[in-house]
Amino acid sequence: MDRDEAVTRLLDAAEVLFYERGVQAVGMDEVRAVSGVSLKRLYQCFPGKEDLVVAYLRRRDRRWLESLADFVAARESHERVTAVFDWLDDWFRQPGFRGCAFINSVGELGATSPEVLAVAREHKAAVRRYLLGLVSDRQAGEALNLLVEGAIVTAAVSGDPAAARHARRAAAALGSGGA
Amino acid sequence: MDRDEAVTRLLDAAEVLFYERGVQAVGMDEVRAVSGVSLKRLYQCFPGKEDLVVAYLRRRDRRWLESLADFVAARESHERVTAVFDWLDDWFRQPGFRGCAFINSVGELGATSPEVLAVAREHKAAVRRYLLGLVSDRQAGEALNLLVEGAIVTAAVSGDPAAARHARRAAAALGSGGA
DNA sequence: CCAATCAGAGAACGTTCGTTCTCCACGATA
DNA sequence: TATCGTGGAGAACGAACGTTCTCTGATTGG
Missing domain, CATH: 1.10.357.10 (Tetracycline Repressor, domain 2)
Structure with a gap:
């Protein structure tokens, strides 16, 4: 999985989760779980929430x-x-x-x-x-x-x-x- | 300060703080500080946030x-x-x-x-x-x-x-x- | 085959926050 | 005066969370 795909999967997961439940109700760990992208990679692509x-x-x-x-x-x-x-x-x-x-x-x-x-x-x-x-x-x-x-x-x-x-x-x- | 006044002061503080900054950005301790009502009393008047x-x-x-x-x-x-x-x-x-x-x-x-x-x-x-x-x-x-x-x-x-x-x-x- | 780099899994850290607990001072009452 | 209940101040607790670190295994280049 290259960087572009990681970004796409992160944005897909973020969109589903943030829209459905609100930003503050969703932890970064849940974005990781839904996207299938490791936490390390997540913070490489997006330095902060x-x-x-x-x-x-x-x-x-x-x-x-x-x-x-x-x-x-x-x-x-x-x-x-x-x-x-x-x-x-x-x-x-x-x-x-x-x-x-x-x-x-x-x-x-x-x-x-x-x-x-x-x-x-x-x-x-x-x-x-x-x-x-x-x-x-x-x-x-x-x-x-x-x-x-x-x-x-x-x-x-x-x-x-x-x-x-x-x-x-x-x-x-x-x-x-x-x- | 009787209970009614405590409730009023709590609601006044809550309204200012929650409206201005959003609910989740305001802690109960700040409501206490602004209202001047002790935390104990706060939880007597309102059992939860x-x-x-x-x-x-x-x-x-x-x-x-x-x-x-x-x-x-x-x-x-x-x-x-x-x-x-x-x-x-x-x-x-x-x-x-x-x-x-x-x-x-x-x-x-x-x-x-x-x-x-x-x-x-x-x-x-x-x-x-x-x-x-x-x-x-x-x-x-x-x-x-x-x-x-x-x-x-x-x-x-x-x-x-x-x-x-x-x-x-x-x-x-x-x-x-x-x- | 070996060294070096990288990625993933998840533990760990430090902070914040909702809520509860402890301790003490004070006022009322017998 | 002794006692009891009440209230305030703030420490304490447990959970959640954003972020970083560690360890381990795989891959790549020589």
Whole structure:
């Protein structure tokens, strides 16, 4: 097993564990056990736990936005806003859905780790940029962004995926009423 | 100092510390130091840390919603939706604003502590009920709820209170376009 | 075949933290 | 005054965790 594979297996294990149970509830030894990478190697690849957390968040940022963008790009341009909420709806229904990894990490570590806060900020800024690009005017874009964030957090806390439907309806109402 | 005052001082200290730095980053000894209540008494009032966390969240739930409702009730009925966002705007600007205590707690402990998750769910359900009662139809209420949650989380992560303004505009657009 | 390097397994270390225990001072009561 | 219960201060305890160290075995290059 070369270094690249070790990194991949570590990030895979970190993502499953940290997302499911939170960062502080997972020990490095558990990351070792799930990844199958020795502790020594783990600390060669990531000198500290925070580095692993940041790397996990960075990879998730990239993949999350790519997955959303790919899904939306496959639709006709007039359907793209509703496609965002279709994608969210799917996500909310996945077993093990536990909300936004970045919001959760900020809740846990935002006050302690400036690095984690910065990654979360970059992620949210990228999501907002992307959503602003989907609609014609700025105000509708900001509203879309707020509806998306609101749906994620509501679905996460309540455990009810209906938030996606409500957000889609609200976005549609905004689109017909205000644009 | 009687028991009631001890409880109050403990909850005051817990609220400041837990909200500012997160639950897991604060030790019981620090709660003792800030509250001025001895460790022995602390464990008489709250048999474990989780009890203190739950009590802190319950009190905050009550006060938060009361504060919002009082502010809104002082306005004319046609201004009440915008008043919600005025109140949020104020909150976001307060020094030490660190987002929603319940979302943060769920991110930290939701996977570990069913009690904390339940309190957060009750809080969000109460907020939603309250907001649904502010507007005539159900759809507009759901949209209002999502905009509020989205604004809170966006302001928290980005650190920019502009989310309140964007949400207010979106709610106004919905009100004129869709109700 | 030997020396040197590296990797893995897991013990070990030091710290932090939740919780409990010990010790002592004090106030009330017979 | 002697005693009892209460409360505070802080030591103590046991567990968990991040991180490092040790030992051992395998591999590689000469």
